[in-house]
Amino acid sequence: MNVHNPPAADPMTDDDGGLGAQRRMGGGLAEQFDLRRLANMFRRRMRLFGAVALVVFVAVVLVTLTATPMYTATANVMLDTRQEQVVNVEAVLSGLPADSSVVDTEVEILKSRRLAERVVNALQLDKDPEFNPALRTTGPIGAIKGAISGALSALTPEEAQDGAVAEQKAQERVVDNVLSHLSVRRSGLTYVINVSFESESPTKAATIANKFAELYLLEQLEAKFEATQQATEWLNTRLDSLRDQVLADEAAVQQYKIANNLLSAEGATLTEQEISSYNQSLADARAQVAEDEARLATARRQLAGGSTGDDVGEALSSPVIQQLRQQRAAVSSKVADLQGRYGERHPEMLTARRQLTDIDAQIQAEIQRIISNLEAQVQVSRQRAGAISGSLSNARGTLAGNNQAMVRLNELERTAEASRTLYESYLNRYKETSTQQGIEQSDARVVSNATIPTGQSSPKVPLNLALGLVLALGAGVGAVVLAEMLDAGLATAEDVEQRLDVSYLGAIPLLSSVAEGRAGSPVDYVVEKPLSSFAEAFRNLRASVIYSRLGEPVNVVAVTSALPGEGKTTTSVCLARSAALQGHRVIVVDCDLRRRSVNRLMGKDPSVGLIEVLAGEASLDQVVATDPATGMRLLPLANTSVTARDVFGSPAMDRLLDELRRNYDLVVLDTAPVLPVADTRVLAPKADAVVFLARWRKTPQHAIEAAFRQLLGTGAHLGGVALTQVDMKQQSKYGYGDPGYYYAEYKKYYVS
Missing domain, CATH: 1.20.5 (Single alpha-helices involved in coiled-coils or other helix-helix interfaces)
Incomplete structure (x- = not known):
């Protein structure tokens, strides 16, 4: 019945306190979601x-x-994006824009409490028992309520006020009930809104749905009509005050012009027109000065650069210079002819040269007159510009005085213009608004009215x-x-190794789950059926314990658990008897000072026992009893063995264990539970291995971990954990891969 697993790290000396906290949190995800594991979970919880x-x-x-059967009727309302344009004016209350958020807003309006109240009042739904719970009560209670309602008129004002509050609350409950039956939703991404109402009566459902659609359209028209009427009344009142303001502002402008002599023509004052003329003349004069100065400067630069004046622009256009140049050209031609014919000293040659020199002198004199003329033109232009500038300054001085008066005039004109503009805009808007009264249009229309449903909706x-x-x-x-999730117990070898991080020693089956027919005591069954699966479980347990410390002998085994009732004594005796049947020298030592469970299980009631041996009051041979069925030896506790002394931590206990190691192949110490009693923590380090028992699916994991923490630091070697009282029939529904999973396949291998 046991498959030995390799021993894990010693939890009594492990760095994490022997608990393996990180790895005992449930294993890997792949293992947690194993399909076979899930199937087994449903099998056992079917x-x-x-x-x-x-x-x-x-x-x-x-x-x-x-x-109660309910019927649903639906009316379809569409937000109409097309509006009739009777007059080309802007409406006071604009139409709804065609976007998604507006449609969603209208859906909420259709589900509003105000609209529901109007429907309740229009159809008198407060008198309908379906929506008014107060009307559903019949019999004496209904009569009492009617009497109370009739007596409200005779109450005092304070009491009547309380009655009005109660009536208002009743009305609110009716509205709540109506809204709970209403369903308004948008049809996809269209502009169509489905208004559905659910009622016990199909006719009533259609009537209320149509009434919601009707009052929704009416509410839109009323809102536009009220907005237009309020706008018209307000505009009319506002126009009266604006008209008076315009008249007053325009009169103030005219009076100020007369008082300050601010006459104007063509939109500008006379001084402004004069300044404008002077500005134009001054600009022309300054341009002429610049032009004359440029001509003079150009001529002077040409002369300064070595020019004879022939290339000066005014000289080129002078008719005198042109004539002199023609004469000079004729004389130059004559000089050239005479020079070739008579030579330089000929009288005619000398005469011709004197003529040429005289012509050149005339040309230079003419050029000097032209330069002098340019200088005179520059002086004249400058004087003209200066005169115009002086006149402009005088005009500007006059304008400065006018401008001081114009500041106030401009302010008065702006005020008058603003009043006039505001008055005209209000007047136009008043005329537009007046024409809109009576032609308001709803932003929606009913596409289809609700019809009486023929089948129930719920x-x-x-x-x-x-x-x-x-x-x-x-x-x-x-x-x-x-x-x-609430099952905190251990059920399989995988649970022990993954959640506790210790070796799994084996499973001790529940005798009734493996024995055929009626079975007696487990300790007797091991002897009576030595080849049964029950006896084989203890042989497997002994083999696991022996090999729990590789390379070291295991003679003294301490059997313990976290809590009482885990099957320690039964396991200890059955383990010892099974080993004795195999021919080993075995002794069981009862170390549970408070329970003495071995005595009750073996039917012993000795007068001396372990305490007397440790105290030196009796010898070991006097106390040890022999099991006649198997040859197992037993070191019991006497009924008078009650002491507060630390008997297990004494040197006498160490000497006793050394003696038992020499004389026996297997020494089984049946100890007390770890959590309630401290004796086991003293005794466990003296054993070669500690066998920790946990009841199948009963012992909480936290209790086991708490017991491990109690043993932490004692130096004890935890051989592993064995599960006791395992129901092998139910175990097959746990843990794919666990030995118990295959019990149905190999149980016939044993002899019952």
Whole structure:
């Protein structure tokens, strides 16, 4: 029944305190979501799953069958993006823009409390028992309520006020009930809004749905009409005051002009026109000065550069210079002819040269006259510009005085113009608004009215049953998962090794789950059926313990647990008897000073025992008893062995264990639980190995971890954990890969 696993790191000396906290958190994700593991989980929780699923499904069926049939009627309202343009004026209250947010807003308006109140009042739904819970009560209670309502008129003002509050609350409850039956939603991404109403009566459902659509359109028209009427009244009042203001402002402008002699022509004063003329003349004069100065400067530069004046612009255009140049050209031609014919000293030659020199002198004199003329023109231009500039300065001085008066005039004119503009805009808007009264249009229209439904909308029996089945399955799964999460016990070898990080020593089956027919005591069954699976479990346990410390002998074994009732004594005796049947020298030492469970199990009631041996009051041979069935030896506790002394930590206990090691192959110490008693922490380090027992699916993991912490630092060697009282029939539903998973396949291998 046991598959030995390699021993893990010693939890009593491990750095993390022997608990392996990080690796005991549940294993890897792949292992947690193993399909076989899930299947096994549902196999062992099938009854819980079926019970929860059945209860939920039956509840859904009962609710569906007992529910009142309801009928739903739907009216379709469309936001109309096309508006009739009767007059080409802007409306006081503009139409709704065609975007998604506006459609969603109108949906909320259709679901508003104000609109629901109007529907309730229009159809008197407060008198309908379907929506007014107060009217559903019949019999004496209804009569009492009627009497109370009739007596409200005779109450004092304070009491009547309380009655009015109660009536208002009742009205609010009716509105709440109506809204709870209303469903308004947008049809996809269109501008169509579906207004649905659910009622016990199909006719009533259609009537209320149509009334919601009708009052919604009416509310839009009323809002536009009220806005237009208020705007018209306000504009009319405002125009009267604006008209008086315009007249006053324009009169102030005219009076100021007369007082300050600010006459004007063509939009400008006379001084401004004079300054404008002077500015133009001054600009022309300054341009002429610049032109004359440029001509003079150019001529002077040409002369300064070595020019004879022939290339000066005014000289080129002078008719005198042109004539002199023609004469000079003729004389030059004559000189050239005479020079070739007579030579330089000829009288005619000398005469011709004197003529040429005289002509050149005349040309230079003419050029000097031209330069002098240019200088005179520059002086004249400058004087003209200066005169115009002086006149302009005088005109500007006059204008400065006028401008001081114009500042106030401009302010008065701006005020008058603003008043006039404001008055005209209000007047135009008043005329437009007046023409709109009576032609307001709703921004929506009813596409189709609600018709009387022919079939009920709820409860939908097939859908409810399908959803109920899904809900039942989900509830069953949730119950199974919750039960598994709350199951803090250990069930498989994998649980022990992964969650506790210690070696798994084996499983001790529950005798009733493996024995055929009626079975007696487990300690007797080991002897009576030595080849049974129950006896084989203890042989496997002994083999696991022996090899828990590789390379070191294991003679003294301490059997303990976290809590009482884990099967320590039964396991200790069965382990010893099984080993004795194999021919080993075995002794069981009862170390549980408070319970003395070995005595009760073996039917012994000695007068001396372990305490007397340790105290030196009796010898070991006098105290040890022999099991006649197997030859196992027993060192019991006497009934009077009650002491507060630390007997297990004494040197006498060390000497006793040394003696038992020499004389026996296996020494089994049946100790007390770790958590309630401190004796085991003293005794455990003296053993070669500690066998820690945990009851299958019962002992909480936290209790085991707490016991490990108690043993931490004592120097004890934890051989591993063995599961006791394992139901092998149920174990096959746990842990794919665990030895118990295959019990049905190999149980016939044993002799019952």
